[in-house]
Amino acid sequence: MDDHIAIEELKAEIPAVLVEIEQEISPLLSLGQVANYIPELSNVDSNNFGMAVRFIDGATFETGNSRTNFSIQSISKVFSLTLAFAILKENLWFRVGKEPSGNPFNSLIQLENEDGKPRNPFINAGAIVIADIISSHFEDPLNTTIDFIREIAINKELSINMGVLQSEKNYGHRNAALAHFMKSYNNIHSDVEDVLDLYFGHCSIEMNCFDLATAFLYLANHGIHPLTGKAYLNASQAKRLNSLLLTCGTYDAAGEFAYKVGMPGKSGVGGGIAAIIPGVLSVAVWSPGLDNYGNSLAGAKALELFTTKTGISIF
Amino acid sequence: MDDHIAIEELKAEIPAVLVEIEQEISPLLSLGQVANYIPELSNVDSNNFGMAVRFIDGATFETGNSRTNFSIQSISKVFSLTLAFAILKENLWFRVGKEPSGNPFNSLIQLENEDGKPRNPFINAGAIVIADIISSHFEDPLNTTIDFIREIAINKELSINMGVLQSEKNYGHRNAALAHFMKSYNNIHSDVEDVLDLYFGHCSIEMNCFDLATAFLYLANHGIHPLTGKAYLNASQAKRLNSLLLTCGTYDAAGEFAYKVGMPGKSGVGGGIAAIIPGVLSVAVWSPGLDNYGNSLAGAKALELFTTKTGISIF
Amino acid sequence: MDDHIAIEELKAEIPAVLVEIEQEISPLLSLGQVANYIPELSNVDSNNFGMAVRFIDGATFETGNSRTNFSIQSISKVFSLTLAFAILKENLWFRVGKEPSGNPFNSLIQLENEDGKPRNPFINAGAIVIADIISSHFEDPLNTTIDFIREIAINKELSINMGVLQSEKNYGHRNAALAHFMKSYNNIHSDVEDVLDLYFGHCSIEMNCFDLATAFLYLANHGIHPLTGKAYLNASQAKRLNSLLLTCGTYDAAGEFAYKVGMPGKSGVGGGIAAIIPGVLSVAVWSPGLDNYGNSLAGAKALELFTTKTGISIF
Amino acid sequence: MDDHIAIEELKAEIPAVLVEIEQEISPLLSLGQVANYIPELSNVDSNNFGMAVRFIDGATFETGNSRTNFSIQSISKVFSLTLAFAILKENLWFRVGKEPSGNPFNSLIQLENEDGKPRNPFINAGAIVIADIISSHFEDPLNTTIDFIREIAINKELSINMGVLQSEKNYGHRNAALAHFMKSYNNIHSDVEDVLDLYFGHCSIEMNCFDLATAFLYLANHGIHPLTGKAYLNASQAKRLNSLLLTCGTYDAAGEFAYKVGMPGKSGVGGGIAAIIPGVLSVAVWSPGLDNYGNSLAGAKALELFTTKTGISIF
Structure with missing residues (x-):
């Protein structure tokens, strides 16, 4: 894939591919369930x-509402993990695991069986530990x-949606738990309230x-x-963070996502998904x-079509 | 057992039984582990x-440090349950179950599998729901x-140990969870903090x-x-509350307690256990x-000896 | 309850009580679900x-189809436990526990968490261990x-229903598991097949x-x-076996049964329930x-009405 | 990576890399625990x-005991999956899932929670379903x-070790369960015994x-x-099977393996691991x-060193 000619041929295909994707996912838009909590x-x-x-x-290719803001929610966990990983390096893994959870993202069961150490940094418990590291x-x-x-993101205008933040705090009893x-x-070393403020804060961007x-280009570029x-x-x-995205990035459907899409990626309940092909590109x-797993229904299909139509995949 | 003569014969035996019990449990005093949280x-x-x-x-029979105060801890859950049961009557069971949990008293696992409804009013989660009902x-x-x-208890001097209360709050993150x-x-309908204040409060008496x-005599007397x-x-x-004590009153060792002691009872991590024989007596x-289950080691043995030596049991 | 006069008064009440029970449970007969496996x-x-x-x-009091044979199924576990308990005495509990399971009767989950030692002798796994003890x-x-x-039972004509036995074996993959x-x-020490033959055999009586x-009178009489x-x-x-019946005898509804009925008892999916009041009587x-728990719906209600109307209970 | 020159440069490095690996893993040989069941x-x-x-x-590069036979055990699950996948195609996933299990490879817990459908084809339960498909x-x-x-494998001499096969059957009670x-x-549609014969058979090659x-080259070559x-x-x-290897191929340590090694691969308790880089190579x-997870300790380290020293990885 690092062949220059292959990359240029890929670029040439993309506009038509995006047109096809937009058409093909259109019937799916009404089938998903917008997050309602x-x-x-x-x-x-x-x-x-x-x-x-x-x-x-x-080089950039876009289609549809690609410039409309949305709540990035759990996608922000990739960014906070990057900060914490840069601070603690491999010592990070004394605080949080790196295995798929096999359970819903906000489950307490595994956490109890494993003495308060979350399975990975992308389930809520893991991201709260990451927030604690940054807070401290x-x-x-x-x-x-x-x-x-x-x-x-090379965009100084990015900010928190204060309405989302307030609602997250009001309904955040499970994360407080x-x-x-x-x-x-x-x-957790800092005050619970401070940690949750940071956690809810970055989720509300x-x-x-x-x-x-x-914003994902650094992961596609080592x-x-x-x-x-x-x-x-x-x-x-970067290689290691990408492996975590592949095995744990899409909630309890990481296997399905790897199977159908074949890219390391991260989803959020706001309906966004960001993914990369190492050495080549990022896509959002x-x-x-x-x-049912909390991943964008049409978004995941769009990414599956993207890798199927272009033939790119890490596998 | 409601035979008057049998009761009088039983009373006559008790002083000697208590002397034997105190001797026999003496070697066990050093084997238990005092609560250290x-x-x-x-x-x-x-x-x-x-x-x-x-x-x-x-009629009263006593031995040892029977007039030394201790922290009643979870035994207080019987009293708060009595208050809540009197308020909501059978509707109480929409909020909390009445089955043994089969899991440690402060587990979150079952709670998650059963959508936030605790198995019974004597595990911590159940007692917190009870505190919420009283709070509201x-x-x-x-x-x-x-x-x-x-x-x-017919004792106006009873009070909260403020040191215990403060420590419970400081170390109470699992109950907050x-x-x-x-x-x-x-x-939970009231504010979490208010509910926990009541819960930690009655546990610290x-x-x-x-x-x-x-205080347990009303349960022995319908x-x-x-x-x-x-x-x-x-x-x-009263009959129904006693059945709950038998099936759920001694944490994850209720079966063992029923098997060896054969009385409805409730234990606390302060080392107290209170139990009753319906229509006859209460014992603390x-x-x-x-x-290992959080029940007083010598206390449970004392009760086992009590029922074995006197021959009384509900079974 | 061991008062002679009270017992005679109780006997005098029973005929009318049974008439009332039969009337009151009549509307429930169509609500239960006959076992269909x-x-x-x-x-x-x-x-x-x-x-x-x-x-x-x-003294005997009967009503309805009290002389019609039915498949006793899990009620037979009380009898096999009695045999095994007489063989191994307290050593029995190295092989099987005595705590309520808090899980469905044929669950493997707890068994795995507890290294192959069943929670109690009345869940299927526990009864299979009991069958293994008898087999050996x-x-x-x-x-x-x-x-x-x-x-x-003082009845030499009792026998196995061979059709039930054959079907149990054909559909018994979960018990084989x-x-x-x-x-x-x-x-399990004997051959799996031999153990299952005994287990399915006594369940098919x-x-x-x-x-x-x-057959339950020995449990009511020490x-x-x-x-x-x-x-x-x-x-x-006998006292200890009765305590096990109370805490574990009615599947995952033992708490409910103790709460409403207040007698040690054992149910089977054939629709039978047998229970006792120590020192007084047995009832089937x-x-x-x-x-939903696998207990006879009308049968459990009949027992609840029996203890409510007569005022007898162990609590 | 499909650049011809890059591949040739990679080949040139390999001999020295293998020498270094063999030296560096040498101290680890005594630290692992040989399978003892x-x-x-x-x-x-x-x-x-x-x-x-x-x-x-x-092109081939080898070091150490690369021509000594060993029991491939669970690595054989990749081959049986290939056969079953070719038979049922995407319908395969009605019988078995494609998510990491998050639990030990021979656990029954998840299987019960998910109604007898194994999480993926590489845990034992999943491989037994695959064996059933092939059997039928x-x-x-x-x-x-x-x-x-x-x-x-382009080797007609490959065969089953009959001693291993016999022992697997004798100790295979958990797989029978x-x-x-x-x-x-x-x-499971075929007879349990037939299915287990096939399962134990291919594990004993x-x-x-x-x-x-x-034998893994077809997975590296689409x-x-x-x-x-x-x-x-x-x-x-082929792409999809590789994604399954990455997310589920190394028992409950798939995340760790992806993190450190970055190749789709499959391990067996005989101590073997086989892995691939799509479009480039296979390695065993x-x-x-x-x-502790059942993966070859020195083998996993050797693969980690291989990808680190050569710089190849799918991420």
């Missing part, structure tokens, strides 16, 4: 669909996190597909953002209707 | 042993609960064996306190060293 | 209802078991309510059959329609 | 280490399977590293064996000492 998410129109592809040389390390952890996301539970095992594809030259992870760390899709 | 409990001398037997006519019903729920316990978790299922035996004549439950309710023991 | 059970008419009460002096001890274990049941699983933990009430004078267990063992009911 | 496996010398790399053009489809399923493996359990859910690397030109899967199926290692 807070009003700010449930009110989003399920007919939205956007997609943006960015190559590591900056930075003076102003939420702004540090937001500034980092603005930097990799997870945090208190892990604190009872000494796996809004981005669009173009921003998100831009840890260095190809458009700014700034290094966030070394090559080995958005469609608010979710499948 | 808060300093106020871990500092209690494990050589303590007290026992008090009260018949429904008021009374203006000053903690004082109402304490006053009720003072009334049935349970409460937040159930609130995410809408099975101190009593001695004599007080405790007195819901009516035989020494005051005041009714707290009707006969059917205290010894701080616990077995 | 084998044709021999699913073909039984759900309108059947029988009940027999026997006092330890032999007697030359002809099945005939020994049947002869024992004939003896306590339990046996093989425990054998992998070395908790047919009895009627009168036989069953007769281990000695009051009508033959033969001792099967000592008083302590039969109605084939089951509730 | 059957004598035939426990008697294997833990100092064995072999490794073979084969490129899709047939071929006249002589075991010979068909062995012939298939001989064909892809899995099979009976799934049959109770109608997810012996191969060496060279054979195994040869389903077509590059050395024979014979097609076993289409490109999409063998060292009998296992880690």
